[in-house]
Amino acid sequence: MENAGYKLFELHDAQKTRITGRYMLVDDIEIETIFSANEIKVRIEELAEQISSARLQNLLVVPILKGSFIFAADLIRALHGAGISPEIDFISLASYRGAATSGQVEIVRDINTPVENRDVLIIDDILESGHTLAFAKDLMSARGATRVMTCVLLEKPTKRAVEIEADFLAYQCPDFFVVGYGMDLDHRFRELPFVGRIAG
Numbered sequence: 001m002e003n004a005g006y007k008l009f010e011l012h013d014a015q016k017t018r019i020t021g022r023y024m025l026v027d028d029i030e031i032e033t034i035f036s037a038n039e040i041k042v043r044i045e046e047l048a049e050q051i052s053s054a055r056l057q058n059l060l061v062v063p064i065l066k067g068s069f070i071f072a073a074d075l076i077r078a079l080h081g082a083g084i085s086p087e088i089d090f091i092s093l094a095s096y097r098g099a100a101t102s103g104q105v106e107i108v109r110d111i112n113t114p115v116e117n118r119d120v121l122i123i124d125d126i127l128e129s130g131h132t133l134a135f136a137k138d139l140m141s142a143r144g145a146t147r148v149m150t151c152v153l154l155e156k157p158t159k160r161a162v163e164i165e166a167d168f169l170a171y172q173c174p175d176f177f178v179v180g181y182g183m184d185l186d187h188r189f190r191e192l193p194f195v196g197r198i199a200g
């Protein structure tokens, strides 16, 4: 039996590539593609090779939820292709973006895997102020990890508040709000297979 939703997706995806370079969602919200599913796939293979060169030992991969879950799922499969067999655990962090409380990060759900004397690779979707990634990195170091490395899909360089760079980066991102490939706007659009911005 045909899945009507999937058929619709195929139709719009074809329109996007063929005509406008844009993707029209069913409820009339138009999302402009910034990084396509295909180019992300290629880039992730490259990242996996770079990560493999770092020779991380007894590796624990820690994706930061929720935004990195799709990126992490693809990257971890690419790591397999690069000969890496990591353990995986998830941490969920919330950062407060209000003017008065900037920089405060809270653990919503912690990992329950020991990190002592092992290498850790933290994965996140976007490195913006740096508070989230710095918090996660410091936490793993404080718990006794040997090496803590970081891999992010996107970096917005202009808004950094903490001095931190990702060890592995897929793309620099222009300074506008992006959705898709795990990232949301008010809990929507995580399911899009590409990174886009809401047009108009």
Ligand code: IMP
Residues within 6 Å of the ligand: 067, 095, 124, 125, 126, 127, 128, 129, 130, 131, 132, 133, 176, 177, 178, 179, 183, 184, 185
């Ligand atoms: P920061 O580096 O602590 O400022 O936090 C970056 C986090 O903010 C990311 O992990 C995202 O969850 C969120 N974020 C920042 N910019 C965007 C965006 O353009 N779209 C979706 N989420 C974003």
Ligand code: MG
Residues within 6 Å of the ligand: 064, 065, 066, 067, 068, 124, 125, 126
């Ligand atoms: Mg996030």
